Amino acid sequence: MSSNKLSTTPAHAVDESPWVKWVLITLALFFVFLFLLLPLTTVFAEALSKGFQVYLQAVEDPDSWSAIKLTLGIAAIVIPLNLTFGLTAAWAVSKHDFKGKAFFITLIDLPFSVSPVVAGLIYVLVFGANGWFGGWLIAHDIKIIFALPGMIIATVFVTLPFIARELIPLMQSQGTDEEQAATVLGANGWQTFWHVTLPNIKWGLIYGVILCNARSMGEFGAVAVVSGHIRGQTNTMPLQVEILYNEYQATAAFAIASLLALLALLTLAIKSFVEWQQSRIKRIYA
Amino acid sequence: MSIEVRNISKNFGPTRVLDDINLRIDSGELVALLGPSGCGKTTLLRIIAGLETADTGSIYLENDDATLTGARERQVGFVFQHYALFRHMSVFENIAFGLRVKSRKERPSEGQIRDKVQSLLEMVQLDFLRDRFPAQLSGGQRQRIALARALAIEPRVLLLDEPFGALDAKVRKELRKWLRKLHDDLHVTSVFVTHDQEEALEVSDSVVLMNRGKLVQSGSPQEVYDHPTTPFAYGFLGNVNRFEGTAVNNQIKIGNTLFDYPAPSNNIKPGALVAFARPADLDLVDIDDGQPGVPAIVDRILSFGTVSKIELTAIDATNDAGRSIEYEVQWPRRRLDQSKLTEGARVKLVPTALKVFAAT
Numbered sequence: 001m002s003s004n005k006l007s008t009t010p011a012h013a014v015d016e017s018p019w020v021k022w023v024l025i026t027l028a029l030f031f032v033f034l035f036l037l038l039p040l041t042t043v044f045a046e047a048l049s050k051g052f053q054v055y056l057q058a059v060e061d062p063d064s065w066s067a068i069k070l071t072l073g074i075a076a077i078v079i080p081l082n083l084t085f086g087l088t089a090a091w092a093v094s095k096h097d098f099k100g101k102a103f104f105i106t107l108i109d110l111p112f113s114v115s116p117v118v119a120g121l122i123y124v125l126v127f128g129a130n131g132w133f134g135g136w137l138i139a140h141d142i143k144i145i146f147a148l149p150g151m152i153i154a155t156v157f158v159t160l161p162f163i164a165r166e167l168i169p170l171m172q173s174q175g176t177d178e179e180q181a182a183t184v185l186g187a188n189g190w191q192t193f194w195h196v197t198l199p200n201i202k203w204g205l206i207y208g209v210i211l212c213n214a215r216s217m218g219e220f221g222a223v224a225v226v227s228g229h230i231r232g233q234t235n236t237m238p239l240q241v242e243i244l245y246n247e248y249q250a251t252a253a254f255a256i257a258s259l260l261a262l263l264a265l266l267t268l269a270i271k272s273f274v275e276w277q278q279s280r281i282k283r284i285y286a
Numbered sequence: 287m288s289i290e291v292r293n294i295s296k297n298f299g300p301t302r303v304l305d306d307i308n309l310r311i312d313s314g315e316l317v318a319l320l321g322p323s324g325c326g327k328t329t330l331l332r333i334i335a336g337l338e339t340a341d342t343g344s345i346y347l348e349n350d351d352a353t354l355t356g357a358r359e360r361q362v363g364f365v366f367q368h369y370a371l372f373r374h375m376s377v378f379e380n381i382a383f384g385l386r387v388k389s390r391k392e393r394p395s396e397g398q399i400r401d402k403v404q405s406l407l408e409m410v411q412l413d414f415l416r417d418r419f420p421a422q423l424s425g426g427q428r429q430r431i432a433l434a435r436a437l438a439i440e441p442r443v444l445l446l447d448e449p450f451g452a453l454d455a456k457v458r459k460e461l462r463k464w465l466r467k468l469h470d471d472l473h474v475t476s477v478f479v480t481h482d483q484e485e486a487l488e489v490s491d492s493v494v495l496m497n498r499g500k501l502v503q504s505g506s507p508q509e510v511y512d513h514p515t516t517p518f519a520y521g522f523l524g525n526v527n528r529f530e531g532t533a534v535n536n537q538i539k540i541g542n543t544l545f546d547y548p549a550p551s552n553n554i555k556p557g558a559l560v561a562f563a564r565p566a567d568l569d570l571v572d573i574d575d576g577q578p579g580v581p582a583i584v585d586r587i588l589s590f591g592t593v594s595k596i597e598l599t600a601i602d603a604t605n606d607a608g609r610s611i612e613y614e615v616q617w618p619r620r621r622l623d624q625s626k627l628t629e630g631a632r633v634k635l636v637p638t639a640l641k642v643f644a645a646t
Binding site for chain 2: 180
């Protein structure tokens with residue numbers, strides 16, 4: 001950066017003065033430190049404050065361990081569901097024309113604008129013991145609310161837009177020419193999807209899955225409403241953190257929280273890698 | 287294989303894009319679908335390919351009704367305007383695609399695929415590009431790879447949508463000649479869409495002129511160029527000078543002058559007429575000459591190459607919009623040199639051949 005030395009040349013006329021630049025950078029870094037880095041380090045510092053042994057014990061506690069497994073299990077079910085929905089929705093919206101398309105796109109965004117708690121309550125209202133289908137469900141001995149199915153439904157709801165939203169603009173920009181070319185060349189629908197559409201959206205799809213995964217593991221509000229907080233059964237990691245914290249087991253709470261933070265950091269790393277891949281591919285295929 | 291289009295009509299919402307089109311393309315022909323943008327030519331091509339369905343009418347391929355056959359089964363080669371190469375596949379894989387997606391029964395062996403792709407690459411003279419990706423190719427190269435890909439499945443007909451539309455003038459000219467030569471070698475029935483009359487006339491065996499969803503005229507390039515049947519056809523196929531006049535007995539009155547013209551082109555009734563003359567069909571004489579002519583002033587003389595262009599403006603006449611009327615005359619260079627014509631000279635345009643239509 002030679003702009004400081006050559007600040008009198010006309011080419012740098014649009015540059016701010018160095019003073020303004022440094023103040024802005026310092027301010028931005030200050031906020032990043034205060035609101036992002038400091039809490040993140042605190043989580044790890046608190047978790048390890050009583051030594052690694054205590055940390056391991058907290059994680060190995062049966063209730064915590066069950067929460068970890070439940071969180072991973074829910075993500076493992078929710079992601080394939082959302083993958084299917086995201087792909088079909090994006091396919092329908094970007095490659096076909098139909099009535100009510102704009103409304104459909106708005107509808108996909110609904111989970112972004114509805115508070116997760118409200119979403120959870122809606123499902124309690126519909127599937128709960130006193131809900132619309134409550135009697136029927138009890139009669140057939142099907143448990144949705146305060147059980148795994150309800151938690152999955154709630155998580156699917158809050159993560160619904162992630163994959164579709166990632167794919168729609170990408171697929172729209174690519175148009176349907178290549179699919180048409182494949183069809184004329186004799187490819188059937190599946191071959192066209194597998195050999196032409198999917199490779200073109202691969203990185204966008206992975207990006208969407210990462211975001212969906214991060215959200216599904218971290219989801220608190222909607223899941224909290226439908227889970228019923230049954231220890232060792234329907235507590236996910238975020239719920240477990242809250243319980244432990246409320247019971248003044250700060251170290252254990254922070255230990256679980258640190259695992260969540262670690263997952264988030266891992267997600268971030270994969271996300272950066274995917275973004276780097278995408279930009280690299282854009283350069284090649286420009 | 288022959289193609290027959292019978293009574294095809296198509297609407298996009300309230301707009302009628304194709305209006306009762308009937309057309310027969312003989313086996314082995316190279317046909318140009320020519321017309322201004324929005325005339326429905328691409329839609330017609332896509333209907334022939336099966337990528338679009340007509341509202342009414344039918345398509346016959348080799349005398350078989352193919353109207354309800356999907357694009358996948360029609361076995362046509364289609365070259366898209368923007369090539370539509372598979373961006374994540376190498377050139378080799380692009381060309382091999384049509385062979386690889388065949389059912390297991392019909393699919394050639396890996397070795398046969400390799401040989402076939404190699405021979406196609408050699409045919410389009412691009413075998414050194416086999417491992418590149420589409421983004422690494424120039425427009426002209428992409429075009430030729432798209433053509434090789436379409437030919438890999440040995441299509442019964444080859445359809446090309448504005449094949450040279452996105453290329454620069456020089457590459458265009460080369461590819462035009464190349465396509466003509468390729469067609470002469472392969473003899474596969476081919477239809478290409480273009481809005482460029484020069485391209486259509488130069489490359490094709492037969493030109494199909496369309497306007498506003500209707501078929502205007504079809505025939506050999508010479509036929510349609512020399513004998514346009516409508517004012518639109520006249521205006522669209524090459525440069526033309528337009529004169530507005532009125533019918534007086536068997537003559538046409540342009541300005542204050544009466545002109546003879548050969549047998550009426552369509553049922554001329556008394557009233558407004560339009561007359562056309564190609565730039566080469568106009569003589570220029572001195573304004574005081576006794577011959578009947580349209581007075582004009584020479585604006586510019588463009589004298590390079592073998593044909594010289596003379597641009598003129600009408601004297602004392604304007605068109606309906608109130609703007610001055612401009613004419614263009616083309617003479618062989620030698621004739622211009624002998625005529626001692628100068629810019630600013632006042633002359634008369636004397637048509638040697640006039641084509642007259644009733645004004646619409």
